[in-house]
Amino acid sequence: MHSFNLVLLAGGLLVFISLLAGVLSSRLGLPFLLVFLLAGMFVGVDGPVGVPFDNARLSAWVGNAALAVILLEGGISTRMQTVRSGLKPALLLATVGVLLTAALVGAVAMHVMHVDWRHGLLLGAIVGSTDAAAVFSVLRQTGLRLSDKVSATLELESGLNDPVAVFLVLALIASIQRDAGLLDALWLLARQVGFGAAFGLAGAWGVARLLRRLPLTVEHGGVLSLIIVSAGMAVFAAAGLVEGSGFLGIYLFGVRVRDGAEQAAHAASSALDGFAWAAQAMLFLLLGLLVSPHDMLQTAGATLAVAGTLMFIARPLAVWLCLLPLRFGLRPSLFIGWVGLRGAVPIVLALFPMMDKVEGSYRFFNVAFAVVLASLLLQGTTLGWVAKLLRVVEPPQAPPAEHRAVQGRLTIDAELPLADVLAFFQLPLPEHSGTSLGDWLTDNLARDLVEGDGIDWHGAHFRVLSLRDGKVDRVGLALAPKAP
Numbered sequence: 001m002h003s004f005n006l007v008l009l010a011g012g013l014l015v016f017i018s019l020l021a022g023v024l025s026s027r028l029g030l031p032f033l034l035v036f037l038l039a040g041m042f043v044g045v046d047g048p049v050g051v052p053f054d055n056a057r058l059s060a061w062v063g064n065a066a067l068a069v070i071l072l073e074g075g076i077s078t079r080m081q082t083v084r085s086g087l088k089p090a091l092l093l094a095t096v097g098v099l100l101t102a103a104l105v106g107a108v109a110m111h112v113m114h115v116d117w118r119h120g121l122l123l124g125a126i127v128g129s130t131d132a133a134a135v136f137s138v139l140r141q142t143g144l145r146l147s148d149k150v151s152a153t154l155e156l157e158s159g160l161n162d163p164v165a166v167f168l169v170l171a172l173i174a175s176i177q178r179d180a181g182l183l184d185a186l187w188l189l190a191r192q193v194g195f196g197a198a199f200g201l202a203g204a205w206g207v208a209r210l211l212r213r214l215p216l217t218v219e220h221g222g223v224l225s226l227i228i229v230s231a232g233m234a235v236f237a238a239a240g241l242v243e244g245s246g247f248l249g250i251y252l253f254g255v256r257v258r259d260g261a262e263q264a265a266h267a268a269s270s271a272l273d274g275f276a277w278a279a280q281a282m283l284f285l286l287l288g289l290l291v292s293p294h295d296m297l298q299t300a301g302a303t304l305a306v307a308g309t310l311m312f313i314a315r316p317l318a319v320w321l322c323l324l325p326l327r328f329g330l331r332p333s334l335f336i337g338w339v340g341l342r343g344a345v346p347i348v349l350a351l352f353p354m355m356d357k358v359e360g361s362y363r364f365f366n367v368a369f370a371v372v373l374a375s376l377l378l379q380g381t382t383l384g385w386v387a388k389l390l391r392v393v394e395p396p397q398a399p400p401a402e403h404r405a406v407q408g409r410l411t412i413d414a415e416l417p418l419a420d421v422l423a424f425f426q427l428p429l430p431e432h433s434g435t436s437l438g439d440w441l442t443d444n445l446a447r448d449l450v451e452g453d454g455i456d457w458h459g460a461h462f463r464v465l466s467l468r469d470g471k472v473d474r475v476g477l478a479l480a481p482k483a484p
Contacts, residue, residue, distance in 0.1 A: 014039060015281055033343060034376045036281055040288020053289045056354045062286055063348035065233070066279035067162070068250050072232040073276035074159050075254020076265050079443055083255065086152025092322040093153070093336075094129075094161035100321065102128040102168060104314035105306060112305040113367075115360065118176050123364050125168035126350050127310055127371050129161040131343025145394045145450045146387075150332050154339055162345055163248035167192050169349050173356050188243070195244025200252035203235040207253075208260025216264065224264050225271035228257060266435045270471075280344070287347045287369070296366045303370040310371060311379060315340040331390040338386050342375040411465060414438030414472040425479070427458050437462070438472030 018039040043049045106124030110117060146154075171188055174180035207228070216224055235253045236246035258265040296303065316337035323333045350368040353361035387393050412421060418440045422429055430440070441462060444455050454463035465474040 014043065014285065018281065018285065033280060033284055034373075034380065036284030037288040037373065037376075040285040041291060041293060042288075043285075044289045044291065044293075046293045051289065056290070056351050059286055059290050060348065060351040060355060063283055063344065063351065064246075066283035067345065067348060068233060068236045068246060069229065069279040070276050071159060071162065071247055071251045072229065072254045073272045074155075075251045076228065076258050076269060076272055078155060078159070078255050078258065080255075080259045082148075082152040082155060085148055086154075086156045089149075089153045089323055089326055089328065090156030090160055092326075093157045093319060094164055097157075097318040097322045098125075098128045098161050098164045098168070100318035101310070101314045102165075104317065105310050108309040109302070109306055109367075112302040113299075113363065118172055119358075119360065122169065122172040122176070122353065122358075123306070123367060124314075125165055125172060126364060126368050127306070127342060127346045128168070129165035129345055129349075130158045130340050131345045145453065146392060147332070147394055149328075150336065150392060153336060159251045160248075163192065163196060163245040163251075165345065165349060166245060166247060169352050173353055173358060176353075176358055177356060191243045192245040193248065195242045196239045196246065196248035197252060199235050199239040199242075199244060200249035201256060203231060203238075203249070204253045204256030204260065207231045208257050211257070211261035211264040214264075217267070219267075221267040221269075222271050225268035225275065228254075228265070228268050228272065229275060263435060266439045269439070283344045283348075287344060291366070291369045295362070296370050299363055299366055299370075302363075303367050303374075306367055307371045307374040310342075311338075311340070311375065332392055335387060335390050335392045338379060339383065340375075341379055342372045344372075346372055410477045412437060412475045412477055414441070414475050422457075425460060425477070427460055437475055441472055441475065 018036050021035045021039070041047055043051050045052045102121060102124035104124070105127060106117065106121035108120075109115065109123045110120035113120070113123070115123075167189055170192075171180070171185040174184060174188070211224070211227070214227075232250050232253050236250040239249035240246040316334065319337035319340070320333050323336070328336075346368040347365070350361075350365040354365060414437050416437050418435050418437050419429060421437050435443070441453075441455065441464060445453050451464055451467060454461055459479065461478040463476040463478070464472055465476045467473055
């Protein structure tokens with residue numbers, strides 16, 4: 001027990017200090033998740049603590065489980081309205097966009113790392129997808145208020161492109177190790193998409209029906225979140241057992257559970273957010289512990305070439321080509337291209353060829369890790385500045401002029417039940433009135449909230465006065481004068 005207590009003490013202090021450092025670093029404009037990576041490197045073999053750790057298989061297991069939880073929370077947070085408004089551009093970016101990005105990065109990797117086309121394309125596939133945790137952590141941190149179309153596209157793309165990247169990595173590993181051909185790759189794609197979607201949608205249908213019938217209310221959010229997480233992980237594992245995409249399955253599971261059992265999903269959302277943050281913290285700390293910075297220095301030139309190509313050429317060009325037929329406009333396309341943040345996904349994908357003992361795969365891990373660091377440092381810290389430069393930030397909605405100016409005197413707790421608030425002010429109830437006032441505002445605004453956002457409802461204007469941990473905390477109310 002003495003050794004156990006020492007390990008528990010060290011782990012608890014490391015996470016605690018990392019969280020505090022993350023909160024302080026966010027005031028300086030640094031991405032929160034970057035702190036966990038640096039903390040892992042601080043403890044790792046080249047850091048002052050010097051803990052040796054090289055278990056790629058354990059890291060991949062933990063990484064896959066953590067990414068599953070993160071994607072589940074992302075799916076539960078996605079409204080069907082968001083899916084409808086952003087599905088077409090998100091699908092193009094998650095498929096064609098990832099392929100174009102991987103091809104362009106792979107071509108550069110062939111020349112700077114002196115590898116054949118399959119190894120170059122493998123590295124391109126590893127770093128080709130954006131990371132949901134990194135994208136929305138930074139977007140919430142900066143408090144940007146984006147248009148529905150741009151916000152929905154970024155949200156869906158970051159959830160849908162992971163399965164595509166996983167398929168590409170697995171197909172290329174099979175091609176390198178077993179000389180698999182095009183037909184093998186197509187069969188793998190069919191299994192990944194077919195089984196992943198089937199398990200995700202079928203599991204969501206059953207769980208949503210169950211949640212609607214269970215005698216659980218908003219006060220049972222913890223139990224509801226455990227039911228959703230355990231069922232989601234079962235879907236993830238079941239899809240993986242038949243060689244389907246567990247990532248696609250659990251993301252679709254989350255989206256459909258939210259749509260089929262909205263009140264239960266709302267009640268569980270706070271606990272699910274905590275699970276996702278715990279998964280991110282554990283994942284980034286472990287991956288930081290696994291890397292050896294002195295090995296990264298040996299590939300510094302190749303890393304800079306790959307990272308530069310990815311951020312300044314491949315991602316922006318792929319986004320522009322994918323969104324051009326949809327008439328997105330140049331400024332939104334440039335912004336979406338710059339928000340191609342890389343996070344834990346490329347590092348976890350880089351572990352796959354290491355486990356399969358692909359020749360030179362450890363160099364890929366070092367390059368992927370360095371690309372993630374460069375992306376978080378450069379793109380993550382300049383996101384707000386680029387958004388303002390490209391003028392894609394929407395101004396806060398002001399209440400109509402005919403409203404009485406009572407916002408400064410009338411403040412409402414966002415946790416109050418929506419039905420009670422609307423009944424008190426004699427306002428009609430929406431179709432789904434079992435949520436809290438804050439959840440209702442979040443759903444109707446369908447974007448990352450900032451202070452000043454608001455909506456009109458039958459002569460009343462509800463306005464976000466303050467946020468706490470990214471969620472609505474206080475709401476102001478303005479009432480239009482009643483007709484004489």
